[in-house]
Amino acid sequence: MTARSTGTAYDYDTVVAGAGPAGVMAAIEASSRGSVLLVDASALPRNKSCGGMLNEYAQSFLAAHGDMPDRIVLDPSHIHFRYVDWDRSIKKPTELRFLNVDRALFDDWLVSLLPDNVEISGSTAVKGLQQDADGVTVDLKNGGKPYQVTCRNLIGADGARSGVRRALGVENVSTYVTLQDFCTLKDEIEPYFDCIYMRGIGDSYAYSYVMPKGETAIVGSVYYPHTKRPADKQNHTLNILRKEMPALGDSVRREASVALYVRATADVVPGVGRVLLAGEAGGFMSPTSGEGISYAMNTGVLAGKAVAENDPADAVAAYRRATAHVGSNISRKLRWLPFMESRVGKYFAGFVPTPIVSKVTKGL
Numbered sequence: 001m002t003a004r005s006t007g008t009a010y011d012y013d014t015v016v017a018g019a020g021p022a023g024v025m026a027a028i029e030a031s032s033r034g035s036v037l038l039v040d041a042s043a044l045p046r047n048k049s050c051g052g053m054l055n056e057y058a059q060s061f062l063a064a065h066g067d068m069p070d071r072i073v074l075d076p077s078h079i080h081f082r083y084v085d086w087d088r089s090i091k092k093p094t095e096l097r098f099l100n101v102d103r104a105l106f107d108d109w110l111v112s113l114l115p116d117n118v119e120i121s122g123s124t125a126v127k128g129l130q131q132d133a134d135g136v137t138v139d140l141k142n143g144g145k146p147y148q149v150t151c152r153n154l155i156g157a158d159g160a161r162s163g164v165r166r167a168l169g170v171e172n173v174s175t176y177v178t179l180q181d182f183c184t185l186k187d188e189i190e191p192y193f194d195c196i197y198m199r200g201i202g203d204s205y206a207y208s209y210v211m212p213k214g215e216t217a218i219v220g221s222v223y224y225p226h227t228k229r230p231a232d233k234q235n236h237t238l239n240i241l242r243k244e245m246p247a248l249g250d251s252v253r254r255e256a257s258v259a260l261y262v263r264a265t266a267d268v269v270p271g272v273g274r275v276l277l278a279g280e281a282g283g284f285m286s287p288t289s290g291e292g293i294s295y296a297m298n299t300g301v302l303a304g305k306a307v308a309e310n311d312p313a314d315a316v317a318a319y320r321r322a323t324a325h326v327g328s329n330i331s332r333k334l335r336w337l338p339f340m341e342s343r344v345g346k347y348f349a350g351f352v353p354t355p356i357v358s359k360v361t362k363g364l
């Protein structure tokens with residue numbers, strides 16, 4: 001790879017960091033301007049810890065990309081979100097309906113949609129960047145080997161712990177600690193995406209979720225930032241759940257990960273200079289429901305369009321305008337959080353009418 005020697009010679013028109021839904025959508029759109037390099041720190045295909053629930057917005061973004069192969073969709077294919085107040089045995093189904101996918105196969109399929117002028121490089125991490133009025137020089141590392149590439153714009157779609165965001169001098173958003181167990185099923189469980197709230201099992205606990213995934217079920221739990229010994233807490237939570245749900249068998253796989261803990265409008269940062277931030281890297285995620293795939297796809301598309309349709313120097317400003325409504329949506333949701341997370345809110349949550357549950361979670 002050659003370094004940029006003049007103001008106009010670039011290795012790529014656009015470099016995208018991260019091959020998740022934000023990065024792939026950004027790369028697809030940006031490819032209409034010219035060459036794109038898409039790098040991911042993980043080996044590809046990657047395995048992102050996730051419930052794999054695609055909401056109506058994520059499903060509508062996919063409509064433009066043809067039929068999703070059947071093997072990606074798990075049984076039952078569509079499930080409704082149900083709120084569960086564990087202590088009072090209240091179960092409230094909502095009209096929110098999700099497509100149930102295998103997240104690893106889904107991500108791999110997204111990568112297969114990339115056009116030919118997108119070069120893909122797995123196991124390649126962005127380690128730093130320098131930018132000036134002419135473009136961006138990106139420091140990369142592949143298999144221990146450092147090198148640099150130059151581009152007109154860089155799109156950081158590198159997730160919750162974005163190195164691109166940090167390289168811009170912008171602090172990362174704090175993160176929840178998440179654990180997911182894939183449990184065998186001794187019997188069928190009800191076909192819902194259950195979001196379970198329990199009281200009295202410690203302040204570090206936010207909520208759990210249970211969802212059937214073909215032959216197994218995911219039992220996930222979300223803990224507040226800096227939770228100590230989350231694995232012990234997840235064992236405890238699993239024991240409680242198994243007493244009421246004897247169909248949940250042994251855990252065949254456990255994953256630990258993080259999810260954005262968005263708490264302020266200032267957590268949303270669309271970019272700086274010639275560098276755009278999409279998906280979780282930009283702070284784009286629902287603070288009330290933890291849904292991030294639709295936000296990632298939406299902001300990935302908008303970031304890719306911003307670089308494809310504007311002068312490179314104006315792309316961040318155009319993207320900022322294009323994502324203003326997403327920031328407003330996140331701000332609106334943030335207003336519900338203090339109540340949702342208070343003891344009173346958790347106590348009364350079981351009595352909240354389902355249209356309000358939808359209102360708190362809907363929108364992009």
Ligand SMILES: Cc1cc2nc3c(=O)[nH]c(=O)nc-3n(C[C@H](O)[C@H](O)[C@H](O)COP(=O)(O)OP(=O)(O)OC[C@H]3O[C@@H](n4cnc5c(N)ncnc54)[C@H](O)[C@@H]3O)c2cc1C
Pocket residue numbers: 017018019020021022023039040041042046048049050051052053054055124125126127157158159160161162163164178179180220257258259278279280281285290291292293294296
């Ligand atoms: C346990 C859990 C369950 C979830 N369940 C759901 C769900 O059911 N439905 C839903 O809508 N959302 C869910 N989410 C959220 C959703 O997974 C994310 O919001 C979504 O994947 C964000 O997409 P993204 O493209 O922004 O980032 P990611 O999908 O996180 O992709 C970022 C990529 O960047 C790469 N990367 C990181 N650093 C670098 C670097 N320095 N250089 C290059 N590449 C780098 C990573 O390897 C990764 O592949 C869940 C999250 C968690 C943690």
